[in-house]
Every structure is written in C-alpha cells, then in structure tokens.
Amino acid sequence: MILAATTNESLARMSDLLIYSSMAVYTLAFFAHIAEWVFGSRSKVGRTAAALTQQAPAAAPAVTVQVKKAGGTTVLDKPKVVTRSAAGTRDVPDGPGAAGGTVQGDLYGRIAVSLTVLAFLVEASGVVARALSVQRAPWGNMYEFSTTFSTVAVGAYLGFLLAKKNVRWIGLPLVTTVLLDLGMAVTWLKTPSDQLVPALDSYWLWIHVSTAIFCGAVFYIGAVATLLYLFRDSYENKLATGGNPGSFARSVLERLPAAASLDKFAYRVNAAVFPLWTFTIIAGAIWAGDAWGRYWGWDAKEVWSFITWVGYAAYLHARATAGWKGRKAAYIALIAFGCFLFNYYGVNIFVSSKHSYAGV
Amino acid sequence: MSKTDTSETGRAAEEAAGAQLSTAPQEETVVGGPTLGVVGWIRWFWRQLTSMRVALILLFLLSLGAVPGSLIPQTSADELKVQAFKDAHKTLTPLYEKLQFFDVYSSVWFSAIYILLFVSLIGCIVPRSWQFVGQLRSRPPGAPRRLDRLPAYTTWRTEAEPEQVHEAALTLLKGRRFRAHTAGNAVAAEKGYLREAGNLAFHVALIVMLVAFAWGQLFKSEGGKLIVEGDGFSNTLTQYDDFKSGSQFGTDELEPFSFKLESFNGTYEKNGPQRGTPRTFEAAVSYSQGGADKKAVIRVNEPLKVGDSKVYLIAHGYAPVVTVKDGRGKTVFHGAVPLLPIDNNITSTGAIKVMDGYRDKNGKKEQLGFQAFFVPTFAGAGKGTMFSQFPALDFPVMALTGFHGDLRVNSGLPQNVYQLDKSKMTQFTDASGNKLAQRMLPGETMTLPDGAGSITFEKDVKEWASFQISQQPGNGLALAGAIAAIAGLTGSLFIQRRRVWVRAVRGEDGVTVVEMAGLGRSESAKLPEELGDLAVALTVQAPPAAEAVPETAEEPAEDPAPSGEADK
Ligand code: HEM
Numbered sequence: 001m002i003l004a005a006t007t008n009e010s011l012a013r014m015s016d017l018l019i020y021s022s023m024a025v026y027t028l029a030f031f032a033h034i035a036e037w038v039f040g041s042r043s044k045v046g047r048t049a050a051a052l053t054q055q056a057p058a059a060a061p062a063v064t065v066q067v068k069k070a071g072g073t074t075v076l077d078k079p080k081v082v083t084r085s086a087a088g089t090r091d092v093p094d095g096p097g098a099a100g101g102t103v104q105g106d107l108y109g110r111i112a113v114s115l116t117v118l119a120f121l122v123e124a125s126g127v128v129a130r131a132l133s134v135q136r137a138p139w140g141n142m143y144e145f146s147t148t149f150s151t152v153a154v155g156a157y158l159g160f161l162l163a164k165k166n167v168r169w170i171g172l173p174l175v176t177t178v179l180l181d182l183g184m185a186v187t188w189l190k191t192p193s194d195q196l197v198p199a200l201d202s203y204w205l206w207i208h209v210s211t212a213i214f215c216g217a218v219f220y221i222g223a224v225a226t227l228l229y230l231f232r233d234s235y236e237n238k239l240a241t242g243g244n245p246g247s248f249a250r251s252v253l254e255r256l257p258a259a260a261s262l263d264k265f266a267y268r269v270n271a272a273v274f275p276l277w278t279f280t281i282i283a284g285a286i287w288a289g290d291a292w293g294r295y296w297g298w299d300a301k302e303v304w305s306f307i308t309w310v311g312y313a314a315y316l317h318a319r320a321t322a323g324w325k326g327r328k329a330a331y332i333a334l335i336a337f338g339c340f341l342f343n344y345y346g347v348n349i350f351v352s353s354k355h356s357y358a359g360v
Numbered sequence: 361m362s363k364t365d366t367s368e369t370g371r372a373a374e375e376a377a378g379a380q381l382s383t384a385p386q387e388e389t390v391v392g393g394p395t396l397g398v399v400g401w402i403r404w405f406w407r408q409l410t411s412m413r414v415a416l417i418l419l420f421l422l423s424l425g426a427v428p429g430s431l432i433p434q435t436s437a438d439e440l441k442v443q444a445f446k447d448a449h450k451t452l453t454p455l456y457e458k459l460q461f462f463d464v465y466s467s468v469w470f471s472a473i474y475i476l477l478f479v480s481l482i483g484c485i486v487p488r489s490w491q492f493v494g495q496l497r498s499r500p501p502g503a504p505r506r507l508d509r510l511p512a513y514t515t516w517r518t519e520a521e522p523e524q525v526h527e528a529a530l531t532l533l534k535g536r537r538f539r540a541h542t543a544g545n546a547v548a549a550e551k552g553y554l555r556e557a558g559n560l561a562f563h564v565a566l567i568v569m570l571v572a573f574a575w576g577q578l579f580k581s582e583g584g585k586l587i588v589e590g591d592g593f594s595n596t597l598t599q600y601d602d603f604k605s606g607s608q609f610g611t612d613e614l615e616p617f618s619f620k621l622e623s624f625n626g627t628y629e630k631n632g633p634q635r636g637t638p639r640t641f642e643a644a645v646s647y648s649q650g651g652a653d654k655k656a657v658i659r660v661n662e663p664l665k666v667g668d669s670k671v672y673l674i675a676h677g678y679a680p681v682v683t684v685k686d687g688r689g690k691t692v693f694h695g696a697v698p699l700l701p702i703d704n705n706i707t708s709t710g711a712i713k714v715m716d717g718y719r720d721k722n723g724k725k726e727q728l729g730f731q732a733f734f735v736p737t738f739a740g741a742g743k744g745t746m747f748s749q750f751p752a753l754d755f756p757v758m759a760l761t762g763f764h765g766d767l768r769v770n771s772g773l774p775q776n777v778y779q780l781d782k783s784k785m786t787q788f789t790d791a792s793g794n795k796l797a798q799r800m801l802p803g804e805t806m807t808l809p810d811g812a813g814s815i816t817f818e819k820d821v822k823e824w825a826s827f828q829i830s831q832q833p834g835n836g837l838a839l840a841g842a843i844a845a846i847a848g849l850t851g852s853l854f855i856q857r858r859r860v861w862v863r864a865v866r867g868e869d870g871v872t873v874v875e876m877a878g879l880g881r882s883e884s885a886k887l888p889e890e891l892g893d894l895a896v897a898l899t900v901q902a903p904p905a906a907e908a909v910p911e912t913a914e915e916p917a918e919d920p921a922p923s924g925e926a927d928k
Contacts, residue, residue: 081888082513202661275849282842291661293672293828298465303430310423320384321412
C-alpha cells in the first residue's frame with residue numbers, strides 16, 4: 001500500500017513561484033520579439049516579388065565542384081548540390097526572418113531567444129519542483145498538463161533552433177501562446193499540488209500522458225507553421241498574379257519563410273509526431289483496459305483522440321492526393337489540431353467523461 | 361505539373377524517372393460515369409471507391425460521424441444518462457432515436473462509413489501490394505534525359521573514362537545498399553523500398569486491428585458481481601448480478617474459477633483541500649482454478665488475470681451487519697447488507713428485506729422491510745445533516761425506518777434489491793402515531809412497536825467491492841496489429857524512397873562530364889546531402905579535372921516551375 005506521500009509544502013510554493021517568474025521572463029521575451037519585428041520592418045526587402053516577377057529564377061550555378069589547392073595536393077570540398085523545388089511549387093526564397101536583416105532587429109531577436117531560454121529553464125524547474133513536491137509525475141490535473149505542455153513546446157522550439165533549423169519566426173507566436181496558456185493555468189486551472197486518485201496511479205501515466213503532452217506541443221508548432229503557410233501562400237499568390245498586398249503583408253509576411261518552406265516544415269513536424277500520437281492512443285487503450293476493464297469504450301476523450309488521429313491521417317492522405325495538396329491539406333491539418341485542442345479544453349471542462357481529473 | 365512546359369519528350373522522360381516511386385493509386389481524370397452497362401458501372405464504382413479521394417472523404421466522414429457520440433449520452437456507456445436526456449428533451453428524442461444518436465458507434469450509418477472505408481482499404485491494398493512486388497522484381501527506371509532538372513543535381517569534369525565512372529558508381533551505390541544497374545549511358549539506383557513496405561504493413565495492420573475488434577465484440581462476455589468481505593463467487597452465469605455477451609459467445613466458454621473477497625481496504629486523503637479523495641483501493645482475494653487457493657490483490661489499475669478472464673475492481677461501499685428478531689426473540693435475519701453509495705463520501709442507501717421466517721405477534725406470516733441510510737462518518741448530532749463527511753469508517757451511523765406487509769418479491773417483476781416496493785407495506789409507527797425512525801450507532805437496537813420484534817445494528821460494518829469479470833478474445837491480435845501499425849507507420853513516414861542517377865559522357869574536348877541527380881518521393885533536405893556524400897565518394901575514382909571550371913550560368917532560361925515530378 002502506498003501511503004499518500006505528504007505534499008512538500010515549501011517545494012510546492014517554490015514551484016508556484018518559479019512558474020510566475022517564468023511568466024515574467026516570457027513577457028520580457030515577448031517584448032523583445034515585438035522589438036525585433038518593429039526594427040525589422042525598416043528593412044526594405046522585396047525578394048519574393050522579385051523572384052516571382054522575374055521571368056526566370058536566378059539561375060543557380062550549374063558547375064559547383066570546387067577544387068582547392070592546399071600544399072600541392074588537391075583537397076576536394078563537398079560538391080555543392082543544386083536543388084530545385086518540386087513541380088507545382090513556386091521557386092521563392094525564404095524571407096529574412098523577423099529581424100529583416102537589420103542589425104538592431106537581430107540584436108533584439110537574439111535577446112528574445114536568450115530570454116526564452118531563461119524562461120524555459122525557470123519554467124522547467126517549476127515543473128520539476130511540482131513533481132518533487134508530490135513525488136509523482138507532474139501530470140495529474142489540467143494545471144499540471146498546461147504548465148508541462150508549454151514547457152515542452154518551448155523546449156521543442158529551442159531544440160529546433162539548436163539543430164540550426166530556420167524557426168526563429170515562430171518565436172513571437174509561440175511566446176504569446178505560452179503566456180496565454182500559463183495565464184489560464186494559474187488563474188482558472190490552478191490546483192494545489194496533491195496526490196493522484198487511484199485510477200491515475202499507474203506507470204501508464206508516465207507513458208501515456210507524457211507522450212500525449214509531447215504530441216500536443218509539437219502538433220501546436222506544426223499548426224502555427226500551417227497557419228503562417230496559409231497567410232504567406234495567399235501573399236505569394238497575390239504577388240504572382242500581379243496583385244498589391246497591403247503594407248502589413250508586405251512588411252510581416254515578406255519576412256517569413258517561403259510558403260513552400262513553411263508547408264514542408266509543417267508536414268515534417270506533423271508527420272514526425274503522428275506515429276507517436278498513434279502510440280499514445282494505443283497506450284491509453286491498454287491503460288483503460290487495465291483501469292476500467294475495457295480497452296475502448298467510446299468515452300468522450302477516446303472519441304476525440306480518435307477524431308484527431310483520423311484528422312491527421314486525412315491530412316497525410318490529402319498530401320498524397322491530387323487536387324488536395326497545399327491549401328486544402330493545410331485546412332485539414334488545422335481542423336485536426338482544433339480537434340486536439342477541443343479534446344484538451346473542451347472535453348476536460350464541458351463534456352462529462354471518465355477522464356475527469358481531480359480538480360478540473 | 362506545369363502546364364507551360366513544352367518539351368514533351370523531356371517531360372515524358374522525367375515522368376518515367378519519377379514513376380512508381382510510390383504505389384499510390386493515380387487519380388483518374390475522367391469525370392462522369394462510363395457507358396459500359398452494368399459491369400462498366402460496377403468497375404467504375406469500384407475504382408471510385410478505391411481512389412485516394414474517396415478514401416480521404418471516408419476518413420473525413422468517419423471523424424465527423426464520431427462527433428455526435430461524444431456529445432450525446434450513449435446507451436452503451438450510461439443508460440441512466442440516456443434516460444435522463446430523453447426525459448429532458450422530449451422533442452429531440454424521437455429524431456435522435458431515428459438517427460440512432462444514442463447508439464452512434466453501432467448505428468447503421470456509422471457502420472456503413474467504416475465498412476466502406478475498410479472495403480476501400482482492402483481494394484486499395486491488394487493492387488498496391490502486387491504493384492510493389494512488381495517493383496521489387498524490376499529495376500529502377502533509367503535516367504531522364506536532363507538530369508539538371510531534378511530536385512538535386514551536381515556535376516563535374518574528370519579525366520576518368522566514362523565506363524570507369526559508371527563502374528565506380530555502380531560499386532559505390534551497391535555498397536550503400538542501393539539497388540543499382542547500368543541503363544543506357546547512366547547508372548540508375550534506388551533505395552528506401554522499406555517505406556512502401558512500411559506503408560503497406562500499416563494499412564494491413566489496420567485491417568488486422570479491425571478484425572480483432574470485431575472478433576472481440578462477437579465473442580466477449582462481461583458481467584458484474586458485488587461481493588461482501590468474506591463472501592465468494594464462482595464463475596457461472598447464475599452467480600452474476602448482470603451479464604452481457606457478444607452474439608457468438610457460449611456460456612460454456614466461461615473460464616472455470618472462483619474467488620473469495622478476503623478484505624477490502626480503501627484509504628483517503630485526510631487533510632488539505634483534497635480531503636476525502638481516494639488514495640488506495642485494494643481488494644485482497646483468494647482464488648482457485650480447481651487447484652489450490654492462491655492469494656492476490658486486485659487494485660484499480662491491476663486486474664486479476666485468470667486464464668482468459670480478467671477480474672477488475674470497479675466500485676466499493678459498505679455493508680452494515682444487522683440482526684432482525686421477531687417478537688419472540690427468534691433471529692429471522694442476520695447478515696451484512698450492501699448499501700449503494702450516493703456521493704463521494706459514501707453516504708449510502710439501501711434496503712433490508714426479511715422475506716421468510718418472520719411472524720408477527722399473532723403468529724401470522726409477514727414480511728419486513730427497512731429503508732437504510734448510512735454514513736461512514738457522521739457530522740455529529742445536531743449538525744443538521746445526515747450526509748457523510750468523509751469516506752472512511754470514522755463515525756458510522758445508520759438511520760432506519762421499518763415497514764411490514766408484502767415485499768412483493770414474488771410479484772414476478774424484477775426487483776431492485778436496494779429499493780423497497782412499499783405499495784403493499786405499512787410503516788411502523790410508535791405509540792404516539794409518529795412514523796418509526798431511528799438513528800443508530802453500531803451496537804444499538806431499534807425495537808419495533810407492539811412486540812413486533814427488533815433490529816440491531818451490529819458492531820460490524822463490512823465493506824463490499826464490485827467486480828467486473830470479462831473475457832475478450834482477440835486482444836492479443838489487436839495488440840499485435842497495433843504494434844505492426846506503429847512500426848509500419850514509422851517506416852512509412854521516416855524512410856525516404858529515392859532514386860539516384862549517375863551519367864558520365866565524354867565531352868567534345870575529350871574530358872568526361874559526370875552528372876549526378878537525385879529524386880525523392882517528397883522533397884527532403886537529406887536528399888541533396890546524400891547526393892553530395894555520394895559525389896564526394898565518387899570523386900575518389902573520378903577526380904575532378906585539374907582546371908577549375910568557370911561557373912557559368914549556362915542553364916537556359918525557362919519555366920520557373922521546374923517539372924521535377926517529385927511529388928507524384
Ligand atoms: C482506415 C483508414 C485509413 C487510415 C487510418 C490511413 C492512414 C494513412 C496514413 C497515416 C498514411 C500516411 C503514411 C504516409 O504518408 O506514408 C497513409 C498513407 C497512404 N494511404 Fe492510407 N489510410 C487509410 C485508408 C486508406 C485507403 C482506403 C487507401 C486507398 C485508397 C489508402 C491509401 C494510402 C496511400 C496510397 C498512402 C501513401 C501515400 C503516400 O505514399 O504518401 N489509405 N494512410
């Protein structure tokens with residue numbers, strides 16, 4: 001028998017403090033990102049229009065194997081490979097990023113990223129302190145899901161940055177959402193740290209809930225990329241058909257990566273977590289089999305996980321179906337993410353389900 | 361595919377190069393039905409059904425169809441809630457019933473969607489598998505005429521002979537586990553067939569899972585049993601409180617075993633805002649399968665597995681022990697009476713029924729019934745509430761009211777054991793005509809008026825636990841399907857299927873020009889990287905000609921959307 005480990009009050013209080021502190025630092029990061037975008041708007045870049053209105057794309061060098069002479073022997077560089085985008089996509093270069101290539105904008109961008117790293121560390125410690133205070137996985141209620149969720153989303157973003165992926169453009173929307181998420185967590189979803197009810201007390205909690213949170217965080221990044229893809233794609237369409245986009249579009253959308261890059265990024269992210277999401281649902285079913293005596297009972301939570309899964313499967317299919325690639329597939333991806341969100345907020349709060357957790 | 365591309369031959373070659381990188385069905389551009397009579401129509405319909413577009417639409421419908429079941433109460437999940445909903449929505453109910461909205465997941469329309477989807481899936485999988493086998497037996501297609509139009513491309517000049525270069529490329533590519541061969545004036549190679557294999561495995565695994573679920577539904581059995589501490593259960597149909605089974609289930613398939621609930625232990629949070637929240641539920645049981653008794657503990661997440669059956673702990677409550685005596689002091693009832701919890705603090709209600717053996721003071725046969733209201737933790741006298749304050753047995757109190765007459769247990773109607781049918785019963789009243797009711801502590805006795813006897817709340821409150829005993833074949837198969845699905849999916853999404861061509865031709869100046877190009881099923885940053893690696897490896901055998909070639913933008917101006925056909 002597990003005697004309820006008494007909550008370590010001071011650790012719990014420290015966790016709260018850390019979460020609040022991380023919110024303060026995220027707020028600073030938010031303003032730094034704003035500054036980045038504002039200063040970046042002074043740049044006058046119009047690569048997209050240039051690329052789209054030119055008859056031929058700037059021809060890439062065709063012969064690119066370089067030979068260097070070094071101490072008499074020839075040392076060969078890796079041959080430069082010329083790449084071309086796939087049929088049917090526009091050959092448009094990526095935008096310069098929020099900083100727009102300006103030195104000042106870039107400085108603020110770097111400050112924003114540094115602050116985000118700091119906030120991430122503080123928030124992660126908050127989550128860890130919470131876990132230590134109750135001596136269990138910190139995923140027993142919505143407050144804990146929400147704080148972990150934003151930590152993982154930011155962690156994934158920083159991971160992409162570390163892997164030298166071109167993702168800094170996601171900084172502002174991400175930090176904004178994290179602030180919203182944490183704001184909701186500390187106001188409406190706040191639950192004092194405590195033990196789990198017996199049904200949640202299982203090692204499946206570690207497996208099922210951690211992967212679910214991870215999938216959500218990464219799907220979120222995919223959804224942001226998809227949404228920006230849609231905006232950027234209309235912008236490029238407008239330019240390509242000789243339209244005249246508004247000044248906001250010219251300033252903001254121009255600095256984003258090309259629609260094709262955003263689309264590809266969104267696809268990779270969504271496709272990469274889809275198997276994990278499949279696993280999450282199966283792990284949940286196995287757990288339900290042990291806890292409730294049935295693997296699948298069409299409980300509201302199960303239904304919406306299934307809907308989300310089918311939604312993402314439809315998205316992957318759409319990308320392989322003529323006439324559904326591009327914008328239509330993107331809409332499906334957004335709907336699928338909407339289902340994920342509804343499964344989290346909607347089902348937990350408004351629908352009575354077996355998955356009603358202690359305190360919300 | 362770009363419409364402005366005019367070089368037909370070039371395009372055809374490129375299409376051939378990208379052909380069959382996947383076995384996805386090609387969309388048919390013909391719109392409208394055929395003119396070929398019944399067979400033609402059937403063929404047309406079949407082709408539609410197994411097309412990617414219809415699969416997509418069916419997937420969409422499947423998720424859409426699942427929505428109402430999550431928002432409207434479902435009979436399969438909670439019949440009481442369905443009844444409450446029906447009572448509250450008199451106008452909607454007939455419509456919902458017609459649409460089978462209370463049984464969405466077994467409704468005709470929902471079944472139709474997933475059956476069509478799976479027919480489509482099978483119709484899609486079979487030809488794709490054959491096609492894939494064909495691809496495995498054939499060789500990668502030859503190089504397109506213009507390699508520089510492919511998504512990844514590199515070239516250099518070398519002194520090596522073209523044949524030498526081809527030879528070296530062949531060895532290199534085979535060494536990296538490409539399937540490679542020389543076709544015409546180029547080496548053609550392909551890798552990543554596991555992607556397609558994974559994709560097919562995934563879709564087949566979906567079918568396996570569906571079959572497993574269907575199998576499980578047909579042959580499953582599931583029953584509930586409430587057991588008081590000290591009592592036992594043996595797995596035969598008559599012993600169940602309630603029992604459901606699939607249409608193909610035979611009762612002789614029930615796993616022969618029995619078990620006894622030795623004790624039940626529940627602990628609850630004692631302090632803080634979550635006071636009363638359950639912390640542990642444990643049922644200690646001993647069970648036997650014909651042989652010697654074995655001991656086990658069943659917890660919420662840990663069912664007991666006996667053969668094909670699993671015993672789950674579902675609920676628990678209290679069963680106060682009472683003794684009822686008649687006017688002569690003869691014990692007519694003695695036992696633990698399980699009461700049903702009505703709130704989280706286990707305030708419980710129930711009925712005590714004395715059916716046989718009781719005679720009133722005149723010696724007339726009669727039946728007794730008591731309504732019981734029980735709290736494990738009483739608020740204290742004068743606190744004005746008879747609701748429990750805490751789920752544990754800290755201050756048990758039971759309130760009883762007594763009736764005599766006919767319990768109507770033999771009226772033929774199924775009776776709820778937790779409720780009294782008072783239609784033929786009279787309530788006991790005390791001397792002053794008030795209804796007899798008493799709040800009792802353990803050990804206390806309520807005397808019935810006029811020498812009608814007494815009822816004692818013994819100093820013993822047992823706990824009961826209810827169990828679900830289920831047998832569901834096909835679980836192993838479903839799990840195997842699930843694992844195969846994840847493995848296949850991972851292969852399908854993470855493995856790139858790609859082709860590489862190496863062409864070496866002697867130029868007019870006598871120097872060999874090497875061209876390399878790569879094409880993947882979808883664009884990937886890895887493809888150019890890999891091509892670069894291959895090129896570096898190849899330059900060992902075909903070193904670049906000494907003089908650096910000037911970088912000339914010699915690519916002719918053309919359509920800005922190159923027709924790489926990479927996404928086909
Ligand atoms: C039970 C419903 C189905 C589900 C859940 C499902 C799921 C998936 C998923 C998740 C993928 C992505 C894997 C990848 O992109 O490689 C996929 C790919 C694919 N599916 Fe399905 N599928 C279903 C039914 C079908 C049907 C009926 C067809 C036949 C028309 C089909 C044909 C394909 C094809 C050809 C691909 C590969 C597309 C590509 O090469 O990118 N699927 N499916």
